[in-house]
Amino acid sequence: MDINQVDIEKIVQQVLSQMGDQKPDGRKQTAPQSFSIPKRAKVAMMTDLRKIEVKEFDIPEIGDDEMLVKVEGCGICGTDVHEYKNDPFGLIPVVLGHEGSGQIVKMGKNITQDTTGKPLALGDKIVTCTIPCGKCDACLNMREKDNLCENSGIYGLMPEDDHYHFNGWFSEYLVIRKGSTFFKVNDMSLKLRLLIEPAAVVVHAVERAKSTGLLTFNSNVAIQGLGPIGLMLLAVIRTMGVENIIAIDGDEKRLQMAKRFGAKYTMNFKNYKDLDEQVRRLKELTSGRGADFAFQCTGVPAAASNVWKFVKRGGGLAEIGFFVDNGCCSINPHHDICKKEITMVGSWTYKVSDYPITFDFLRRAVGIGLPIEELITHEYSLDQMNEAMDTNMKQLGIKIAYINKN
Template sequence: MELNSIDIESIVKQVISEVSGDKGQEVKGIDRVSSPVVPKRAKVAMLTEKRKIEVKEFEIPDISDDEMLIKVEGCGICGTDVHEYKNDPFSLIPVVLGHEGTGEIVKIGKNINQDTVGNSIGIGDKIVTCTIPCGECHNCLTMSDRDNLCENSGIYGLIADDDKKFNGWFSEYLIIRKGSTYFKVNDMDLKTRMLIEPAAVAVHAVERAKSTGLLSFNSNVIIQGCGPIGLMVMAVVRTMGVENIIAVDGDINRLEMAKKLGAKHTVNFRHYKDNEQLKLRIKEITKVGADFAFQCTGVPQAAANIWGFVKRGGGLCEVGFFVDNGNCSINPHFDMCNKEITAVGSWVYKVSDYPITLDFLRRAKGINLPVNDLITHEYPLDELNEAMDTNMKQTGIKIAYVNK
């Protein structure tokens, strides 16, 4: 076998990395920005018009000293991706979607040597990205501990097309820009890594719920909506030790998954003629109503109904409305004041939620919660239109793109 200088350099890198025991360490004498495995051109799945994703090929640009190039391994498909795919509510077209992604560092700028929490990183490390706070808006300047409320926050997969091209995880490669937040996750398998971002949404929601002081070991907790986020919220609540969990949904398969993730009771709302009958069933289970409820659907009527499931003095967290799906009507007297309900909203996640999320996923695995089973379908890059269709039909739970 003939070896050229690039092959020899690659072997030397691997040997030194294995001897050092830390892939994140910089190796003296080796250019950390080079990689023998990176092609000159790569493909992206670009949303070019509503309901139309096209695979396009572009030249991979050089990265700066403050950037990284990631070889994409996989990315979950989010409800937000579907909203953008159907209606372009963010006016991003043309855009490369995908924000639940993960991959391997193949090029790294000389100014980068650690992730957001100080772990050493280098070529070969597995990574996930979080948000890109602007650091300049009023909220960033006055509420530094709530960077999820940044007015100009960026997130890969929701960045409009520009000269970099590789802006979303629905691609073969991703360029991570200066100012980004990212975490090394070498100890996690691909499926788990693809679930980190939705898990962070769930962790943030539960942290918001905990801020009310109404969530404890013996709480009766309702989770309405057993899509990927609702089921992940359920898993987070279960890892906290809460056992009295009630799942409400209209899909048999999702309710079965809810049982696997810790629901003691499942309620199929389709079996009840109206919300009053559904409320009676909830009271039958809880005696007086839920101590706390998570509303995880994007359905206005469901957002109105859930107030009736909560007991006097209970709490509620609204998780389900990331985009404008319309208004709902509640009765302020009966739904809020008379019962003195404490309600909180939850908006994506903070950068500081990510380390908590990683610990949650490790804990979930430790107690044998099958969170990886949430991923039911995998598609290659050139079948992302079909993947979106599967998501919209709700024939699975979590749909994912995997770069094989």
């Protein structure tokens, strides 16, 4: 058989290729992924109140302790909307978005694993948590409460005043900086990954509630406010086995979703002439006692005042609705606190250690059939972010999300 030089070269290349696909133990070796990274990419930058513009920047060089992530999408949070309307944090100009997920496309040589120690590789899907400062009182003296870091960095809430530019998830790419906390989440769908951050907010709140010793399997639990946080909270306590749940809101569509998430009863506060009628109805649903535990999930001061009336004597309350200053509310210290001897806890964002618990919650929620992914009701592209914000402000859906289809 005649074999010419070209044939020999092909055979040699084939053999070498096959040898390269084998590990020393004979198992097939997967070639490392590589990605085509553009020189420039787009961000949706908030440049003024109620104004987001698409801008393009050079993608910076990635340092040894950094990563470049291609953004897959990001949920829109109520905090984003507050910033969009009023800039309470003084961040303008800013690239918002902190509920995102993306794929690692470039890694510094010192990046080998995520925050829990899982090995990382190009192509892995990740979500980010916080960037603790390591210098404040919480970081130095209360390490189990890193959520109280006074200078915590959060992607999507960083002013656009440095060379990175890709600081928020409302963009095509994100630069993960040194000192960040992040988690590999390859085993979850995109929608679940976009719900991790708000789910972590709720998981932290439930852990705070459990610290009172008043949240048990047979508790009568009232949840006031059925936005993404309230519905997610309902899902968390359902996965814990709590069944006696009363969901309170003024939107019938959200009340119906609450029933699908496992609420035993729903109350539309608009159907009652005053707070006294609401309290009477809630007591009817709890054998005349009131709620053993209540979660206040709105950012409305009047609601924060009303919720105290729903809690029975000796009961508990968790306030998780105010991540920005929406004003003060009035309570009666005698009737609402002392006479009832209520145990109240506040809840602020989440700890890094809440994230692994959150992953288990989401897997459990899917496993028992809760329609968790249906919380995402609207999807928008990067150049539609003003429209997305408007949809959120009008409460036309539940969770609004940016999806990067490029």
